[in-house]
Structure formats: C-alpha cells, structure tokens
Amino acid sequence: MPNQKMAIAIDGPAASGKSSTAKAVAKTLGFHHVDSGSLYRAATTARARAGGEPSTWTEQSVLDAAAIVSLAPTEFGFKPLLDGHEVESEMRSEAVTGNVSLVAKMPRVRDWVNSIVRQAGSEYDVVVDGRDIGTVVFPNASLKVFLTADPAERARRRLLERSGGEPSAADIDEETKKILLRDEMDAKQSGQAPDAILIDTTSLAQVEQIEKIVELGREATG
Ligand code: DC
Numbered sequence: 001m002p003n004q005k006m007a008i009a010i011d012g013p014a015a016s017g018k019s020s021t022a023k024a025v026a027k028t029l030g031f032h033h034v035d036s037g038s039l040y041r042a043a044t045t046a047r048a049r050a051g052g053e054p055s056t057w058t059e060q061s062v063l064d065a066a067a068i069v070s071l072a073p074t075e076f077g078f079k080p081l082l083d084g085h086e087v088e089s090e091m092r093s094e095a096v097t098g099n100v101s102l103v104a105k106m107p108r109v110r111d112w113v114n115s116i117v118r119q120a121g122s123e124y125d126v127v128v129d130g131r132d133i134g135t136v137v138f139p140n141a142s143l144k145v146f147l148t149a150d151p152a153e154r155a156r157r158r159l160l161e162r163s164g165g166e167p168s169a170a171d172i173d174e175e176t177k178k179i180l181l182r183d184e185m186d187a188k189q190s191g192q193a194p195d196a197i198l199i200d201t202t203s204l205a206q207v208e209q210i211e212k213i214v215e216l217g218r219e220a221t222g
Pocket residue numbers: 014015036037038040041100101104129130131132133186189
C-alpha cells in the first residue's frame with residue numbers, strides 16, 4: 001500500500017447521501033473527495049460500450065475495457081474520465097446502475113479500484129465514500145463514518161433529487177423496492193467497520209450531517 005496521508009472514510013448503503021456529504025466535507029476541510037462508486041460505474045460504462053450481454057462479461061473483459069478510465073482532478077477532488085471525456089450522466093444512467101453491482105463483485109475489479117483510490121490517498125488528504133472504505137481500503141483511516149437512513153427516506157431523497165418535486169407515496173414505494181434490491185446486491189461488498197461512527201440521517205437535514213462529520217473530522221485530524 002502506498003504511504004497514506006489523512007483519510008476520512010464515509011461508507012453506507014445506496015442513496016444514503018454519502019457522495020454529496022463527502023464532497024461537502026472535503027471542501028470544508030480542504031481535503032480531496034474520492035467517490036469510489038464512480039470508479040465502479042466508470043468501469044461498467046466502459047464495458048457496456050464494448051457490447052455484449054452483461055451476463056457474459058468476464059472479469060478480464062471489464063479490466064480490459066477499464067483501461068480507458070482515468071481519474072481527473074476537479075476543484076475539490078476527482079472524477080473519472082473515459083478516454084479523456086466526462087461521462088457523468090452515462091455513468092448514472094439506469095443501464096449502468098442496473099449492471100454495476102455485477103462488476104463490483106469482481107475481485108480483480110475491486111483491486112483495480114482500490115489501488116486507484118489508495119494512490120489518491122497517498123498524494124492527498126482524502127474523504128472517500130463507498131461501501132468498504134473503512135473496512136478494506138483505508139482500515140487505518142483517521143475517521144470512519146457509516147451513514148444510514150430509512151429506506152423510504154432514502155427513496156424520497158433520491159426522487160426529490162431527480163425530479164425536484166415532492167414524490168408521491170406510490171413512487172416512493174416503488175423506489176424503495178429498487179433501493180432495497182441494490183442493498184441486497186451490494187451486501188457482500190458492504191460493511192460497517194467496528195470503529196466507525198454510525199450516523200442515522202433519517203431525520204437530519206443534509207447541512208446538519210455535514211456539520212457533524214466536519215466536526216468529527218476536525219477532532220480526528222487535528
Ligand atoms: O455508491 P454508488 O451507487 O455510486 O456505487 C456504485 C456501485 O459500486 C454499487 O453497486 C456499490 C458498488 N461499490 C462497491 O462495491 N464498493 C465501493 N467502495 C463503492 C461502490
């Protein structure tokens with residue numbers, strides 16, 4: 001493992017607000033944000049472009065396709081590029097979201113993501129969000145946070161973010177089912193480190209959760 005600077009790990013289930021929180025925490029503390037899920041999404045996007053039924057994708061074919069993925073610096077962190085181009089909306093599409101768990105289960109793809117994330121952590125102080133950051137990627141992180149929220153509240157926030165308006169109860173129900181399915185598909189790769197601080201954000205406003213983690217981050221990194 002390359003030398004590590006300071007790392008703050010933020011793990012949690014799908015749609016728990018990890019990435020937006022991690023980004024804001026990084027910005028406030030002057031750290032760099034790394035969204036590890038975006039690398040799994042970039043690898044999935046690259047592999048999907050190469051064609052073929054997802055059920056036939058081999059680990060090697062994902063790694064070969066992912067050779068065009070690079071991590072570019074942004075103002076407060078990094079974002080993945082494919083062949084030097086931004087792929088944010090493609091990476092967040094339903095098609096990629098539907099297949100990314102499959103790719104994230106591949107051990108050598110996990111090694112590939114982890115080495116990129118650790119490399120960033122050897123060069124910068126980082127706030128990294130994901131599923132296994134506190135357990136596997138940075139077990140010695142200065143601070144580990146595990147974010148959680150009721151599935152229906154996670155669904156409501158996700159829909160609100162997507163459409164801007166307050167979603168109906170039926171839409172929340174449908175989205176909750178999708179989120180629970182994703183939790184189940186990602187369960188094996190996800191974990192709360194024993195020394196992580198659990199924050200249930202169900203009834204917290206986003207600014208409150210950010211403030212709380214910034215405060216913990218300041219205490220932990222001095
Ligand atoms: O957080 P997200 O929805 O962007 O994550 C995309 C996928 O990658 C999801 O299936 C979980 C997986 N993932 C993972 O297995 N380990 C991580 N550290 C981050 C994400």
